[in-house]
Amino acid sequence: xSGRRLGMAASCLASLALVLVAVHVAGxxxxxxxGPRAYGSFPWIGSRTAVWIAAEVHLMFAAFVLGVPxxxxxxxxxxxxxxxxxxxxxxxxxxxxxxxxxxxxxxWGAVLVFFLTTLxxxxxxxxxxxxxxSMWIYVGLFFIESFTLYLYYYGWDRWKKGRAKIGHxxxxxxxxxWGTAVLFIADSWLTYMMSPPANVGPDTSPAMVxxxxxxxNATWMPINIHRLIANVVFGGSVVAAYAGYRFLSAxxxxxxxxxxxxxxxxxxxxxxxxxxxxxxxxxxxxEIYEYNQQMGITMMGGFMSWLWIIQAFLIGVLFLAGNYYxxxxxxxxxxxxxxxxxxxxxxxxxxxxxxxxxxPHTMIADRAELEAMGGSHHPFLGVLxxxxxxxxAVNLMILTTFLSFLLYRRANRRPVVSWARxxxxxxxxxxVIAAVVVLFYGVYxxxxxxxxxxxxxxxxxxxxxxxxxxxxALDVAMLRGSESRGEIRWGQMPPRSQYALFxxxxxxxxxxxxxxxxxxxxxxxWHVWEVMRDTSEWAATPALGYAAQxxxxxxxIFLGLIxxxxxxxxxxxxxxxxxxxxxx
Amino acid sequence: xxxxxxxxxxxxxxxxxxxxxIAYGIPHLPQLVGMESAPVPGSVVLQYMVTVLVGVLIWVxxxxxxxxxxxxxxxxxxxxxxxxxxxxxLLIALPLLVGLLAFRQVRQTxxxxxxxxxxxxxxxxxxxxxxxxxxxxxxxxxxxxxxxVAEDYEEGKRVYYQNCLPCHGDGLDGRGHFAHxxxxxxxxxxDSGTIPQLTESFVFWRIAKGGPGLPKEGAPWNSAMxxxxxxxTEEEIWAVIVFxxxxxxxxxxTWAEAGxxxx
Numbered sequence: 081x082s083g084r085r086l087g088m089a090a091s092c093l094a095s096l097a098l099v100l101v102a103v104h105v106a107g108x109x110x111x112x113x114x115g116p117r118a119y120g121s122f123p124w125i126g127s128r129t130a131v132w133i134a135a136e137v138h139l140m141f142a143a144f145v146l147g148v149p150x151x152x153x154x155x156x157x158x159x160x161x162x163x164x165x166x167x168x169x170x171x172x173x174x175x176x177x178x179x180x181x182x183x184x185x186x187x188w189g190a191v192l193v194f195f196l197t198t199l200x201x202x203x204x205x206x207x208x209x210x211x212x213x214s215m216w217i218y219v220g221l222f223f224i225e226s227f228t229l230y231l232y233y234y235g236w237d238r239w240k241k242g243r244a245k246i247g248h249x250x251x252x253x254x255x256x257x258w259g260t261a262v263l264f265i266a267d268s269w270l271t272y273m274m275s276p277p278a279n280v281g282p283d284t285s286p287a288m289v290x291x292x293x294x295x296x297n298a299t300w301m302p303i304n305i306h307r308l309i310a311n312v313v314f315g316g317s318v319v320a321a322y323a324g325y326r327f328l329s330a331x332x333x334x335x336x337x338x339x340x341x342x343x344x345x346x347x348x349x350x351x352x353x354x355x356x357x358x359x360x361x362x363x364x365x366x367e368i369y370e371y372n373q374q375m376g377i378t379m380m381g382g383f384m385s386w387l388w389i390i391q392a393f394l395i396g397v398l399f400l401a402g403n404y405y406x407x408x409x410x411x412x413x414x415x416x417x418x419x420x421x422x423x424x425x426x427x428x429x430x431x432x433x434x435x436x437x438x439x440p441h442t443m444i445a446d447r448a449e450l451e452a453m454g455g456s457h458h459p460f461l462g463v464l465x466x467x468x469x470x471x472x473a474v475n476l477m478i479l480t481t482f483l484s485f486l487l488y489r490r491a492n493r494r495p496v497v498s499w500a501r502x503x504x505x506x507x508x509x510x511x512v513i514a515a516v517v518v519l520f521y522g523v524y525x526x527x528x529x530x531x532x533x534x535x536x537x538x539x540x541x542x543x544x545x546x547x548x549x550x551x552x553a554l555d556v557a558m559l560r561g562s563e564s565r566g567e568i569r570w571g572q573m574p575p576r577s578q579y580a581l582f583x584x585x586x587x588x589x590x591x592x593x594x595x596x597x598x599x600x601x602x603x604x605x606w607h608v609w610e611v612m613r614d615t616s617e618w619a620a621t622p623a624l625g626y627a628a629q630x631x632x633x634x635x636x637i638f639l640g641l642i643x644x645x646x647x648x649x650x651x652x653x654x655x656x657x658x659x660x661x662x663x664x
Numbered sequence: 665x666x667x668x669x670x671x672x673x674x675x676x677x678x679x680x681x682x683x684x685x686i687a688y689g690i691p692h693l694p695q696l697v698g699m700e701s702a703p704v705p706g707s708v709v710l711q712y713m714v715t716v717l718v719g720v721l722i723w724v725x726x727x728x729x730x731x732x733x734x735x736x737x738x739x740x741x742x743x744x745x746x747x748x749x750x751x752x753x754l755l756i757a758l759p760l761l762v763g764l765l766a767f768r769q770v771r772q773t774x775x776x777x778x779x780x781x782x783x784x785x786x787x788x789x790x791x792x793x794x795x796x797x798x799x800x801x802x803x804x805x806x807x808x809x810x811x812x813v814a815e816d817y818e819e820g821k822r823v824y825y826q827n828c829l830p831c832h833g834d835g836l837d838g839r840g841h842f843a844h845x846x847x848x849x850x851x852x853x854x855d856s857g858t859i860p861q862l863t864e865s866f867v868f869w870r871i872a873k874g875g876p877g878l879p880k881e882g883a884p885w886n887s888a889m890x891x892x893x894x895x896x897t898e899e900e901i902w903a904v905i906v907f908x909x910x911x912x913x914x915x916x917x918t919w920a921e922a923g924x925x926x927x
Binding site: 373381407411423427435439443444447449457461466526 | 690694699700703704705706707708711715716718719722723726727728775776785787788789801838839847849851852855856857860879915917
């Protein structure tokens with residue numbers, strides 16, 4: 081089957097699914113409101129798990145189809161303005177995968193809506209009565225987005241020169257604009273469920289709820305920002321995993337070089353965006369506390385707090401895998417040998433960071449251990465269980481990862497500017513200042529009240545961000561016109577490095593599911609927090625072990641389908657490999 | 665020493681040293697400089713050792729040269745003719761070790777299983793105190809605004825010594841003469857991880873409602889704390905809260921102003 085035919089088939093399927101969704105959404109209210117039935121039932125796994133799996137897999141695909149266009153449009157832009165055609169091909173290769181992924185997203189979206197309308201009709205009637213207009217706009221945007229994608233992909237070779245190419249790139253930008261609008265609308269529905277406006281109560285008729293106050297609720301913008309950045313991370317990691325898969329199955333050196341390079345770009349984008357993601361997450365957490373302290377404590381200090389320990393460990397894995405990939409990659413860069421002695425110290429900082437970050441405040445202990453500790457707080461390790469220690473650890477890990485990128489970038493370069501030595505000393509000075517600021521506020525945080533301590537994290541974050549900006553600015557200026565120490569030997573990467581890329585995508589996907597459960601689960605037995613109570617047999621918040629199993633199943637379904645899409649992508653046409661132009 | 669220059673033995677040495685530090689160093693070394701410590705729970709030892717193991721694997725494999733050298737003894741043990749007895753020994757010892765670990769995980773014991781316990785139960789936004797509704801969100805200790813702290817401190821001291829002392833102790837350290845009967849032990853108020861982290865309204869809720877008033881989502885709870893609203897008046901509870909903070913020198917957590925979050 082040709083790529084065009086497959087794409088048309090995918091577009092027909094997606095359109096059909098969307099029409100069905102639109103018709104069903106529009107028609108859902110009447111029977112749900114009129115009928116006495118509040119809940120349906122789903123065989124074997126129950127209604128909640130059915131909706132959970134549909135929502136989770138839909139969300140994973142949605143993150144993929146929103147994250148990859150961001151990646152694609154940036155890559156195309158680099159291709160246009162940097163004159164490197166490899167980026168253009170990379171961008172097109174991914175847009176082809178998007179066509180199939182869009183259909184999968186729409187299908188899972190349809191499954192979710194059908195499940196909601198049939199299994200939770202009373203709740204869905206409430207939502208549609210408040211959000212009906214935004215739902216119509218949502219469906220309309222999905223149509224526009226899909227057709228923009230078709231134009232973007234199928235017009236690639238037609239509009240590839242001059243102004244037409246800029247026009248084509250504009251289509252890519254528009255694709256992202258529509259995608260972001262779709263994301264923002266969907267975010268309003270789910271954030272309304274967790275933070276409805278204060279004037280909405282159990283007795284408020286949905287018809288009386290002001291649309292805009294429900295739409296732009298307290299946690300809407302923090303979720304928007306958090307998800308936008310997370311989608312970039314996710315898109316980058318999927319790209320990297322795809323490249324890893326292709327690298328391992330490559331038959332020629334040219335293919336290996338291409339996919340080695342693609343893996344590097346994917347990893348760069350994923351880890352680069354990951355560096356700022358904790359700041360967006362912190363903003364979201366603060367807003368949740370601000371909206372309702374009870375919800376905040378349930379999330380961070382209550383029974384959901386264990387998820388944060390798992391999260392810390394998994395993000396530690398992400399940092400370790402990302403850095404590992406870079407360090408192994410230095411083996412194929414002439415000149416990188418001079419930096420290799422430093423990697424073990426950076427690894428030490430990362431490992432200590434993971435240990436501190438994942439130390440639980442309240443430890444899992446048996447009766448004898450609890451007695452020996454005098455409670456569930458360890459008298460010595462307890463100091464690592466609070467936010468002062470954890471903020472310090474994560475900021476130092478971010479600084480270390482940034483240093484890895486810097487060394488990688490500098491590896492085969494020899495600056496020629498007269499102030500190169502001064503510049504390097506200045507860069508080192510910025511790193512030291514940031515580390516001292518982070519450590520100082522981390523330690524000082526133990527000696528001040530909680531309300532003062534919270535403000536310290538802002539200083540830590542600002543010190544790290546300022547260092548990143550300052551060091552990059554110096555580096556760009558310093559490496560202008562620099563000499564090369566030799567070409568990067570793309571393709572000469574040990575196969576074991578590619579497994580780090582698989583670890584990245586699996587961990588990201590799993591994290592999305594786990595932390596999404598934490599965000600959603602803090603509503604506890606409410607469909608809409610303190611507005612609409614869940615009175616079904618599935619009202620109780622599931623145990624963490626059960627949640628982990630359901631989420632793992634979702635991850636397997638998603639990654640299985642993505643692997644199928646990758647395979648399909650390879651079946652349709654081989655990418656036209658562009659000989660590499662030079663090192664990057 | 666030659667073996668210690670080999671990545672394989674270096675990796676083994678790092679793991680052994682890390683284990684000794686975690687399992688024996690953390691409980692004992694801080695005590696040498698007068699700091700309090702205790703044995704590290706098995707779950708945390710496992711978590712730390714997995715992290716160290718990941719770090720060691722990254723270190724041995726981040727360069728081709730080190731990775732190949734690391735694999736040398738592994739390959740030699742698997743292939744070399746003169747290592748036949750070692751190979752055979754490992755083939756017997758390793759499955760036995762795995763079997764032993766599995767047995768230790770699944771064997772029946774008389775001890776209660778470790779439980780995930782929430783240390784910060786989420787407070788409700790409002791409660792009823794002896795039938796009167798009380799909004800906890802944004803609530804400050806009314807005694808701090810009304811009366812003098814010295815009087816409230818004395819009143820709180822009386823209440824504490826009449827009611828709280830047997831469990832929470834003379835030094836407010838959770839070591840009263842009944843304390844050894846409870847697991848987990850009563851809360852040590854002099855610990856920086858306890859009342860300084862909490863608003864006074866949170867402490868009020870915990871005292872007033874005790875163990876039975878803990879939220880359902882973290883159940884089952886292990887708390888012997890009585891429901892003090894049945895015994896003490898509202899003023900007595902606020903007074904004892906003043907006493908706890910004044911006596912330990914701690915400052916209660918204040919409510920976030922607009923634009924400030926929590927942690």
